[in-house]
Amino acid sequence: MLGGFAKTLFGSSNDRYVKSLGGIVAKINAFEPTISALSDEDLAAQTVKFRARLAEGEKLDALLPEAFATVREAAKRVLGQRHYDVQMVGGIVLHRGEIAEMRTGEGKTLVATLATYLNALPGEGVHVITVNDYLAARDAEWMGQVYNFLGLTTGTIIPNLTDHQRREAYAADITYGTNNEFGFDYLRDNMKYERNQMVQRPFAMAIVDEVDSVLIDEARTPLIISGPTDDKSDLYRSVDLVVKQLTAEDYEKDEKQKTIILTEDGTEKVERMLEAAGLLQGDNLYDFENTQVVHHLNQALRAIVMFKADTDYIVKDGKVIIIDEFTGRMMDGRRWSDGLHQAVEAKEGVDIEPENQTMASITFQNYFRMYPKLAGMTGTAATEAAEFYDIYKMNVVTIPTNVEVKRVDEEDEFYKDTADKFAAIAKKIKYHADLGQPVLVGTVSIEKSELLSEFLVKEGVEHKVLNARYHEMEAHIVAQAGRKSAVTIATNMAGRGTDIKLGGNLEFRMLDEHPDLVMGTPDYDAAASRITVEIEAEKKAVLEAGGLFVLGTERHESRRIDNQLRGRSGRQGDPGLSRFYLSLDDDLLRIFGPDTLFARMMRNNIGDGEAIGSKWLSKAIETAQKKVEARNYDIRKQVVEYDDVMNDQRKVVYEQRSDIMDAATVGDVVEDMRTETVNAIVGEACPPNSYPEQWDVAGLRERLLTTLAIDPQIEAWLEEEAIDPELVEERVRAEADAHVAEKAAQLEPDVWVQVEKSILLQNLDHHWKEHLATLDALRQVVHLRAYAQKTPINEYKQEAFSLFERMLENIREDVTRTIAFAEFREQNAPALPDLPDFITTHFDPFTGEDDSNDVDAGSLGLIQTRLPPLSIPQPQGNDLGSDPSEWAGKVSRNAACPCGSGNKYKHCHGAIGGVA
CATH class of the missing domain: 3.40.50.300 (P-loop containing nucleotide triphosphate hydrolases)
Structure with missing residues (x-):
């Protein structure tokens, strides 16, 4: 107070x-x-x-x-x-x-x-x-x-x-x-x-x-950013056979959270079956060695129990094609990630296409x-x-508005079911449109847009439906949503960034009605003057009718989205009206609303076609929205917590890459890696404070031969009285350094530097990619540690750190081995590897569609942008000059070569020599 x-x-x-x-x-x-x-x-x-x-x-x-x-x-x-x-x-x-x-x-x-x-x-x-x-x-x-x-x-x-x-x-x-x-x-x-x-x-x-x-x-x-990985078809099929033998008592599913987990009895049953199939290491499903198997098991469970044929996907021409839950359209070319699509393919018995492996990601x-x-x-x-x-x-x-807001926000109206609600909405829209008032109708999904459209057709109301993600087309339609008697149905997010001006928008009307006229010409000015007069007359009529009427067909799970929709009306002091229409069938009320009492009261006390409205009900809806917002925040916070662990490692790896690229020479980095590799190999075979007769000489010689390409006479060293592990390390290092120095002498110094850089970067990238895949699999299953009274995020941090240390050790050893065994041609060019073919993915949380507009997908197929092509000058071969040496850096590595061969630039004039 x-x-x-x-x-x-x-x-x-x-x-x-x-x-x-x-x-x-x-x-x-x-x-x-x-x-x-x-x-x-x-x-x-x-x-x-x-x-x-x-x-x-x-x-x-x-x-x-x-x-x-x-x-x-x-x-x-x-x-x-x-x-x-x-x-x-x-x-x-x-x-x-x-x-x-x-x-x-x-x-x-x-x-x-x-x-x-x-x-x-x-x-x-x-x-x-x-x-x-x-x-x-x-x-x-x-x-x-x-x-x-x-x-x-x-x-x-x-x-x-x-x-x-x-x-x-x-x-x-x-x-x-x-x-x-x-x-x-x-x-x-x-x-x-x-x-x-x-x-x-x-x-x-x-x-x-x-x-x-x-x-x-x-x-x-x-x-x-992902690329193709090894074929694991047999593993998917084997796990699929195991999961298909489970019954409903073996797992628990939660539709609200979209999760499914094995029960204790189900876990034991699966362990026995996986053991029989030879897929389990040890006898515990949740041992670290079985991380990949658990990941595949979880995806197979989701595929078989949660995903339904002809609802979530269809099988056509031997392929699993996703059905968009909002539009009901087939989405050919899109695939679920994390091995889920492969699990569905195994379930349906069609050919399993290799999954894409994450090569880089960031939130x-x-x-x-x-x-x-x-x-x-x-x-x-x-x-x-x-x-x-x-x-x-x-x-x-x-920030306060420039002019006071005059919009009237009416209380929500509640109906028993969707049919009653949409029938009432259609009548309401017809009433306001007949008055000359423009109506903007917000829906939560494209499916609901099309359903409402059918009701409006029955009422004889002329309207436009925004049911695609062509942003430019959206802008043109939304810009004219303020015209007299205009009825526009759109998803709540459609047309953001475009102003709805009462009476219409001059700029967009000129583009739509006179696309051939050039601004500044007499013809353009004459048409613009005529349309301006029409707009002013329409604006006057719309203002008299009450301004833009925003009608929400359902409450969104976030109050913010509802406020965005309401905010389309009443701009710059214009009058306006807004109201939301709800029913018990709405997802928000069905999944998150007050249970039983509320539902029973509504069902038993409201007749067909009858509506009620009360502040108490509106408050209950707002409470449900706050619950969902808090839940979504927790989900996003968890995403950040897990990505923060990877982000710290990502920074280290990317900074290391930058340092390698910027360095004039990386010989000291390579030498340090070789030294640490030698110390690790010798330390393993010849533990500190041990006697020579306790050393694993045969194992040491084999490791030195396979890792450093040297075969020192260790037996002769053992005959010396003062021999100890430190002396062995010193001598092995000297021989390894001499072996590499001999290789370096075969090439020009600047070429050798480029070779070392290339080997460092390629190894770093390869191991980072494998590390990301392991972390992905770990994140999928680490929540199960909660059953052992452990905090999943802490477990994830500890294991991710151990995995990162192991990755650094593997990089050191692999770089050392590659340089030790590499053979070079006489006229060897600086070794610069090709960038791999890859696809980019970012799923729009509202439509489920990939909105990344990837154009560098290489052989994996092009994801076309949904926009009409914009007038951006593309460099042509003759713009670049006739000398191919001048094309470097001006042509994308995955673009067609300007020479006209039809090959990619990186496989034609952009090809670069490397280590043999």
Whole structure:
């Protein structure tokens, strides 16, 4: 009570913080008369002056007022848009590395220009991250006009770019792109073999648009780069036969958590069967040696019990094809990961295709935490403020609207079942559309969109359904959702980043109705004037009808998504209306809602087609949503906890790779590895403080021969009185060093350095890939340690550390062995291996689709981007010059060779010689 009184009296901490920024806004406004008086040339020259002041030691904070005033004036002249004071507040919040929560229609895209410009002045590069390729290209072109006017360069990272084009885009002062593209470029860079092949610069600052979508929703699934692995068909079939002999009493399944585990009796039964099949090492299923078997067993259980034919997948032409749970469409070419698809193939008795092995992966949490400064903006972040701070150390600041919100948010209506609810919704939509009011209908899935569409057809309501992920098409339809009597059905997430203007959107109408007209021509201006008049007349009619009506067909499991949908109405002080319609069949109520009493009361007391609405019911729904949000947060937190373990190791490996690539020579690294390998081999055969007669001389000679390619006369050494393990180590090292020095003398010094680098990098990559596979399998089964009263994450940390140490030992030994046995041709070129063929994967948590837009899949097949091709110049052979030696670094290794042979560049003019 006292807290509420204090809040009323003094305002919330957020209100006080926003108010404290008023002084800085006043300073910005004080510069406006001076800046406005500058000529275009003088205004553009401000950038040079700011950079000179930075070079003299002035801080960005000191430049902020004048820099923001400069951007405001540039936007006014170039775009015809002047930043409001509340937008200036948003810019300050972004510059401070915080999240600006600004309602839909408040101009977040324009707000970003302020902090982006200021932080681009040091020349270290600012990354502006958006949720899809269409928005990245649109914003870069739109806001790029302001930056270019002020003398800054902009680049765009979208699919289908070569490494050369990516490098140029990252070298720009400001780079636009999607979270997937930035993340995959980081992973790909850390698979390259030379520094000049890498495309990204060191990170400086990132500004994330729709920050809740990128850093929370999409952060449920990691980015993964994978490649084909060895064929394990027999293992899948053997485990499948074992699992098919189990009965329902042998396991417990939980549909809510989507998990399935063996019971104690089931575990014993499986152990006996696996033993009989010769698949079990020892007599305990959960011994570390059986990690891979347990992983395959779990996937086979899921495939057989949880995945149903003709519901989750179909078998067609001898292939298992996934069915999208939202659209009901076949998703040919997509495969489940972690061996699940192979388990389903074994279940159905079709050919088992080799699974893809993870070669590199990272979560968005750990990727974005690498930026020294991270900021974001969205219309909805307050409900996830705790998570933003816990994971990213970012505060959420709610920015007041420029004009007071007039939207009316009505109470939810409850119906007994979906049919009653949709019938009522269809009638409601028809009523409002007949009044001339535009209606935006939000659904939680594409399946529900199509079901509602059928009800509207029966009512004779003309409407549009957004049921695909063509972001540009979405933007065109959503932009016109504010027209008179327009009815638009969309999933709750569709069309984000596009403003719904009442009466329609001039820019999009011109693109749709007059795509051939060129801006600035008399014909274009005449058509634009005519459409502007139509838009104004429509806007007046829509305002009289009550503005945009947002209708939610179901509550989403996150309040934030509901708020996003509501926020589409009532922009910039426009009137508006919103309401949600619910039924007992809704997933949220069915799975997470209050059980029994609530359900019985609803079923017994509501007649067919009857609706009720009450604050108590709405409160119960909000409580259910809070439960789901907390559960989802725990899931994401767990993902981060496990990835943090791998992230520490990833940093070590990637830093080691960078050091190797940057080093002028790596002879000392190789020598240290050889020394440690010798010490380990001799220490094993000749333990410290032991007598020579206790040594394993035969074993020592064999290990030295097979690892170091030397055969020292150890028997002769034993005859010496003063012989001890330290002396043996010293002599073996001397012989091993001499053997390698002899090999090095066969090549030019710079060629030898490249050979050592290549061997180091190849071994490091091979073992890291194997290590990732082992960690993946370990993570799948480590939760079972909880039954032994052990904390799974602690167990995972300990075993991951032991596995990492073992990996480093294996790398040392393998590098030593490879160099000892390698044979070199006379005219040997620097040994630079090819990058492997790989595919990228990032599953959209809302659609289950792979939204990675991979274009570097090589022989594994191309995943086509869902966008129409954008007008990006692709380098042609003649653009690159006729000399193939000039093509290096300008052509992607997996792209077609510019010579026209039809082969990949890396298999043609990009081929590189190596160790024989």
